[in-house]
Amino acid sequence: MRNAFLALLALGVLVVLSGSPLTGPRPVRDRYFAAPEPILPMIFDHNDHGDVNCIECHHDFADDSGSGMCMGCHVSDPDLWPRLEQQFHGLCLGCHAEREAAGRSAGPPRACDGCHHGGGPATP
Amino acid sequence: MLLAFVAVFLVTFLAAPLLGAGWYWDAGNALGYAAGAGLLYLTAFGRGTADLRVHHRLGQYVLVVTLLHAFWFLLGDATVTVHLRSAAPAGLWLGVAGLLLQGALVTGALLPRRWRLSREHPAFRRWHRALALGAIVTAGWHVLDSGFYLPQPYQMLLLAAVAALAGWGRDWQRHWPGHVWPGPRGFPVIVALVVLLFVAVRNWPA
Numbered sequence: 001m002r003n004a005f006l007a008l009l010a011l012g013v014l015v016v017l018s019g020s021p022l023t024g025p026r027p028v029r030d031r032y033f034a035a036p037e038p039i040l041p042m043i044f045d046h047n048d049h050g051d052v053n054c055i056e057c058h059h060d061f062a063d064d065s066g067s068g069m070c071m072g073c074h075v076s077d078p079d080l081w082p083r084l085e086q087q088f089h090g091l092c093l094g095c096h097a098e099r100e101a102a103g104r105s106a107g108p109p110r111a112c113d114g115c116h117h118g119g120g121p122a123t124p
Numbered sequence: 125m126l127l128a129f130v131a132v133f134l135v136t137f138l139a140a141p142l143l144g145a146g147w148y149w150d151a152g153n154a155l156g157y158a159a160g161a162g163l164l165y166l167t168a169f170g171r172g173t174a175d176l177r178v179h180h181r182l183g184q185y186v187l188v189v190t191l192l193h194a195f196w197f198l199l200g201d202a203t204v205t206v207h208l209r210s211a212a213p214a215g216l217w218l219g220v221a222g223l224l225l226q227g228a229l230v231t232g233a234l235l236p237r238r239w240r241l242s243r244e245h246p247a248f249r250r251w252h253r254a255l256a257l258g259a260i261v262t263a264g265w266h267v268l269d270s271g272f273y274l275p276q277p278y279q280m281l282l283l284a285a286v287a288a289l290a291g292w293g294r295d296w297q298r299h300w301p302g303h304v305w306p307g308p309r310g311f312p313v314i315v316a317l318v319v320l321l322f323v324a325v326r327n328w329p330a
Contacts, residue, residue, distance in 0.1 A: 005184075005231075008191045015198045016205050023202040029210055038210075040203065085213075097272070101143040110145030110272055112203030 025118035033071035036081060040116040042088070048107065057091065125311070128165035128290070129318055132157055135282045136273040137325070144326030145272060152196035153273065154322035156219075158315045159193055160263055162186035163226065164290035167256045180234065185311045187230045190223055215269030222263035229255040260291045 019026050029038035049057075060066045066073045074080045074087065092107075092115065099106035108114025136157065144150050163186055170179055197204045207216060233252055264287045267274075274280050 004188060005191070008188070008195060012191070012195050012198060015195065016208050019205060020199045020202060022199050026202040026206050029206065040206065097143060097275075100145075101140040101275070103142055108146065109143070110149045111201055112207070113201050114146075116203045116206075118202050 023113065023118075027113070027116045027118040033069070033075050035071075035075040035084075039075075039084070041118075043115055043117050052095070056095070125162075125165050125314065128161045128168070129158070129314060131286045132161040132164070132283070133318055133322065135279050135286065136322075138279055138282070139276040140273075141325060142328070143273065143275070144323075147323050147327050148200050149197075150323045150326050151319055152193060152200070154319040155189055155196060155315070156193040156267070157322070158318055159186055159190040160267065161318075162189060162311065162315075163256070163259060163263065164287060167253075167260060168290040170253075170256070182311055183230045183233065187226055189315055190226055194219070194223055213269075215266050218262050218269060219266035222259050222266055225255055225259040225262060229259055257291050260287055 027040050029040055031038055032041055033039075055061050057070070060073075074084055080087070093109060096106045096109040100109045145153070162182065166179065166183055166186060198208075204216075207213070208220075229252065232255070233248075264284065267283065268280050271280065274283065
């Protein structure tokens with residue numbers, strides 16, 4: 001049993017340091033969208049979201065709060081930037097989980113690399 | 125033992141029982157809930173236990189399941205390792221803290237001469253229990269912070285109540301002397317069954 005503990009611990013440290021052999025490339029934190037601090041890349045495909053009402057995400061269509069890409073405001077506005085992760089996790093994961101719970105087709109509701117791919121461009 | 129598993133897993137199914145995160149994440153999270161149920165069981169029935177060897181062995185099994193829960197995500201999701209190398213959310217660090225406390229709990233109890241750490245047995249029991257309660261609090265906080273399978277506040281309250289009953293409740297061993305230990309061989313079987321059931325229900329084709 002002691003050997004099993006040591007083997008598992010060694011495996012964990014190795015995976016954290018060098019990455020898992022079972023996954024694709026690790027995402028790289030960088031200053032995507034001119035973010036003030038490095039953030040994870042986020043993959044979003046409009047084609048996968050055709051059945052979602054535009055205004056569910058594009059609130060600026062209704063409240064005139066801005067225009068352009070989501071990140072144009074959400075990383076540059078000092079009031080919005082600190083809540084970037086919380087807001088987008090709430091919006092994206094919240095919607096995916098809600099649809100999943102209702103038995104409808106949904107995007108990844110939980111897996112980190114479902115949206116934060118390694119090796120892919122940052123798109124929102 | 126079964127009661128601990130039923131109580132913990134039942135709470136997760138009270139609301140949105142079909143909410144799944146994909147079989148891989150559901151299996152990893154089921155391992156975490158199984159480890160939590162095992163920890164609660166060992167804490168509730170640890171005091172005055174009849175067979176210390178069974179308690180020791182089950183403690184090691186629960187720690188292995190906790191390690192599997194952690195490494196499951198490290199192995200299967202590249203972003204988790206990036207999180208751990210940079211700015212992980214507080215909930216993830218709470219899970220790591222719970223794992224370390226549980227590691228100290230088990231390895232400290234298995235030292236060949238544990239009395240070297242605390243000269244008298246009651247002192248050993250005190251810090252062993254303190255470590256167990258610390259592991260329950262940090263792991264419980266980690267679960268509540270994640271909250272994926274607990275979308276309703278009452279589920280969080282119920283889970284906290286189950287943990288409080290196990291950790292701070294009466295001496296369950298004395299008040300329930302006839303309960304049956306699953307034994308070291310029974311524990312992996314129970315864990316495998318609940319993980320399979322958890323994954324199957326949450327990923328059943330609509």
